[in-house]
Amino acid sequence: MAIYEFEGKRPKWGKTSLIFPSADIIGDVVIGEECFIGAGVILRGDYGSIRIGDRTSVQENVVVHAREKSLTIVRSNVQLGHGCILHNCIIDNNAIIGISAIITDFSVVDDWAIIGEGAVVRGYIPAGKVALGIPAKIFRDVTSVEKEEWQYYKDLYVELASRYRRGLKKIK
Numbered sequence: 001m002a003i004y005e006f007e008g009k010r011p012k013w014g015k016t017s018l019i020f021p022s023a024d025i026i027g028d029v030v031i032g033e034e035c036f037i038g039a040g041v042i043l044r045g046d047y048g049s050i051r052i053g054d055r056t057s058v059q060e061n062v063v064v065h066a067r068e069k070s071l072t073i074v075r076s077n078v079q080l081g082h083g084c085i086l087h088n089c090i091i092d093n094n095a096i097i098g099i100s101a102i103i104t105d106f107s108v109v110d111d112w113a114i115i116g117e118g119a120v121v122r123g124y125i126p127a128g129k130v131a132l133g134i135p136a137k138i139f140r141d142v143t144s145v146e147k148e149e150w151q152y153y154k155d156l157y158v159e160l161a162s163r164y165r166r167g168l169k170k171i172k
Contacts, residue, residue, distance in 0.1 A: 013025070019037040022039045026046055032052060032076065034158045036164075041061065047069070048072065066087070075092050075093040076093050078092075081100070084098070088105040095112065095113050101116070101118060102119075103115070104122045108125070114150070115132075122136075
């Protein structure tokens with residue numbers, strides 16, 4: 001992993017979290033416990049700050065940044081799908097951000113909201129809603145079946161982080 005101090009700001013992360021060797025973590029970034037930070041992830045806390053809660057999956061090629069003197073917050077039990085981009089926003093507990101989705105400046109994705117693949121969020125997505133499209137629009141309510149299914153995958157990534165910490169070995 002490439003961990004960088006920038007202008008006296010150093011990343012911090014929980015001892016039970018996995019940061020993949022090809023992830024770049026820069027500056028004022030705090031990562032909670034039992035997180036999965038995948039290959040190619042960039043968490044850039046250079047002139048802004050990033051906070052990531054516990055049990056959050058930040059999958060491959062996710063980019064997170066914040067504006068100058070601002071904060072991007074990803075709370076606990078969140079799943080950030082492959083290749084999504086977050087900029088100066090708040091992702092609340094239990095939210096799911098789909099593959100290649102973009103969450104733009106000052107947006108808020110509330111508790112248990114699901115953002116579909118490729119969606120672009122500019123604004124507020126209420127708790128328990130599914131939002132799709134460009135720009136993202138509310139499509140329907142999240143079902144209890146979806147919550148159970150997504151919790152299974154979130155738990156799977158917590159377990160995967162633990163397995164990677166024990167068994168990932170570079171062979172070349």
